[in-house]
Amino acid sequence: MIGKAKKAGWVNRTLMVALMFYLLLPLLATLIYAFAKEWQATILPERWTLEWFSEMFGDARFMDALWTSLYLCAISVALSLAIMLPAVFIITVYLPKWETFMKGVVVLPYAVPGVVAAVGLIRTYSTGPVPIAGTAYILIGAYFIVILPYMYQGIRNSLLTVSAVELLNSAELLGASRMRAFANVVLPNIWPGVIISTLLSFSVLFGEFVLTNMLVGGHIHTIQIYLYQRLGESGHLASAIVISYFVFILALSLILMKLTQKMNRGIQG
Amino acid sequence: MSAYLELQAIRKQFGHTNVLNQINLQIREGELVTLLGPSGCGKSTLLRCIAGLADIDDGKIILDNKDIVNVPPRSREIGMVFQSYGLFPNMTVSENIQYGMKMRGASKEERRKRSEELLAMIDMEEKRGAYPQQLSGGQQQRVALARSLAVQPKVLLLDEPLSALDAKIRKSLRTEIREIQKRFQMTTIFVTHDQEEAFILSDRVCLMNKGSIVQEGSPEELYTRPKTEFVARFMGSYNVLTKPEALRLFGQVDSQAERFAVRPESVALLGGDDRQTALNEGKQIIDGSIESVSILGSIIRYAVNAADVKLTIDTLNDGRPLRQAGGGGISLALDRSQLLPLEKEGA
Numbered sequence: 001m002i003g004k005a006k007k008a009g010w011v012n013r014t015l016m017v018a019l020m021f022y023l024l025l026p027l028l029a030t031l032i033y034a035f036a037k038e039w040q041a042t043i044l045p046e047r048w049t050l051e052w053f054s055e056m057f058g059d060a061r062f063m064d065a066l067w068t069s070l071y072l073c074a075i076s077v078a079l080s081l082a083i084m085l086p087a088v089f090i091i092t093v094y095l096p097k098w099e100t101f102m103k104g105v106v107v108l109p110y111a112v113p114g115v116v117a118a119v120g121l122i123r124t125y126s127t128g129p130v131p132i133a134g135t136a137y138i139l140i141g142a143y144f145i146v147i148l149p150y151m152y153q154g155i156r157n158s159l160l161t162v163s164a165v166e167l168l169n170s171a172e173l174l175g176a177s178r179m180r181a182f183a184n185v186v187l188p189n190i191w192p193g194v195i196i197s198t199l200l201s202f203s204v205l206f207g208e209f210v211l212t213n214m215l216v217g218g219h220i221h222t223i224q225i226y227l228y229q230r231l232g233e234s235g236h237l238a239s240a241i242v243i244s245y246f247v248f249i250l251a252l253s254l255i256l257m258k259l260t261q262k263m264n265r266g267i268q269g
Numbered sequence: 270m271s272a273y274l275e276l277q278a279i280r281k282q283f284g285h286t287n288v289l290n291q292i293n294l295q296i297r298e299g300e301l302v303t304l305l306g307p308s309g310c311g312k313s314t315l316l317r318c319i320a321g322l323a324d325i326d327d328g329k330i331i332l333d334n335k336d337i338v339n340v341p342p343r344s345r346e347i348g349m350v351f352q353s354y355g356l357f358p359n360m361t362v363s364e365n366i367q368y369g370m371k372m373r374g375a376s377k378e379e380r381r382k383r384s385e386e387l388l389a390m391i392d393m394e395e396k397r398g399a400y401p402q403q404l405s406g407g408q409q410q411r412v413a414l415a416r417s418l419a420v421q422p423k424v425l426l427l428d429e430p431l432s433a434l435d436a437k438i439r440k441s442l443r444t445e446i447r448e449i450q451k452r453f454q455m456t457t458i459f460v461t462h463d464q465e466e467a468f469i470l471s472d473r474v475c476l477m478n479k480g481s482i483v484q485e486g487s488p489e490e491l492y493t494r495p496k497t498e499f500v501a502r503f504m505g506s507y508n509v510l511t512k513p514e515a516l517r518l519f520g521q522v523d524s525q526a527e528r529f530a531v532r533p534e535s536v537a538l539l540g541g542d543d544r545q546t547a548l549n550e551g552k553q554i555i556d557g558s559i560e561s562v563s564i565l566g567s568i569i570r571y572a573v574n575a576a577d578v579k580l581t582i583d584t585l586n587d588g589r590p591l592r593q594a595g596g597g598g599i600s601l602a603l604d605r606s607q608l609l610p611l612e613k614e615g616a
Contacts, residue, residue, distance in 0.1 A: 170356075
């Protein structure tokens, strides 16, 4: 038995390592390429440089694109939070009958492929009463829909995990008004979960390419579009951008993981 | 009886089903009344209606001479303790206890003093700075109780407060609840599905079934005089007999009823010498055989077949030799005065 278990462990580990290698190899190559000065006939580059990074950070368009991406994502997520938090709260606590309907609605973004959604949106909004195709507004609107499932599920799960209804009932019976009960008792307890959904949504948007490119590709240069455009110019530079982009998303993911752990600890006591 | 809390013809429907059906109940000040019944009988819904967490379709709830049906929960002056405690996880024990007083605008000094008193009462002074997740279930429920009492409610509602706890803590906590309730003379409604819990705690028990109160009375009344088959069956191991069965066992029956109940401890298993005594006492003697024996601690429970009727018989586990199943014939002594006629369900 023990021998068998050991053998299985050994096989598992080899598979894991092989898989990790397979997944990380392109990234590793990109990383090396981003720091390589000359790299032709050798396994590792002959000379190293920070040139590409300095070129990237020196490029005003990169900083602009980064900034554009950051604020478009931030606005979309903030808007979603402002609308979804009260909406999900009211549905979960006071209108549980609507939940089935909402569950259907929030999976729609998964059901409609990005390309289809983009074409549909351009068709609808290029003329007519709201001609916003190609502007930041249509992008923010589309982003709102993209993160709808994450926000809805995240907020709803937090509410259910802390038994929000029961907390509210307790607070109300102790003399608190509904608003006050929400602020004192529900909000502080769902906050960690809400932050996680927010960050998750943010990183999803930051990595989204199809919708962004199709909707505003020619007009607004987000970091994704900037990256796409420079890809053809210099492989080294593109690698530097990809690595920076990856490090940013990685940092975001790490923060997410830490927060999730902290929250789970809090719940389990 | 002057009622402190009075429910008049409470009716509530979910869709087309009657969840609460013409509930009338009067509770005196300082009384502890239990709503007992199987799950789904409407007892928790009734409690939520009294608290104002659910609306009623018809009827009146009068508390201290005031109809409170249209009063929001926060102004009803009713405290409630839930099965899953409902403590605020983001607040310490003492903040939890003080929350209600804070909402009612009590001064900091007053709040602190009262919460210390209550912490002493539930013997948890050491835990004042702990968060609910750091406490055991029993401790959390004591804090929830203290939190409800902190605002001195007119009525305290307890919704299966002990159901989530293990047997030992359940027993000690129910004694504690009863002591606290008596000390504060707190008018209390306790909801449970546990017959033993209801009997130990209550001044009065209301047995509910399908949205109606089917019988109410002191624990003793309910146990010794069940009115219907449902009550008799809910009270534990009552034998419920049809009329032909009752006739076979008792010879004659002076009642028009169709169903009868016999308490398991009112049937005696006769030893060799007891026969004559039983006959002298005017008891009915009948032969039977033992089908199974189970020992429930201080009680021995026999499943007996007599005159083609299956009977449950409880005897005290007093050291007399145990009768074995299938060990030949035995004799039973039946007391005709212990044969209780039952009303038809819903009559």
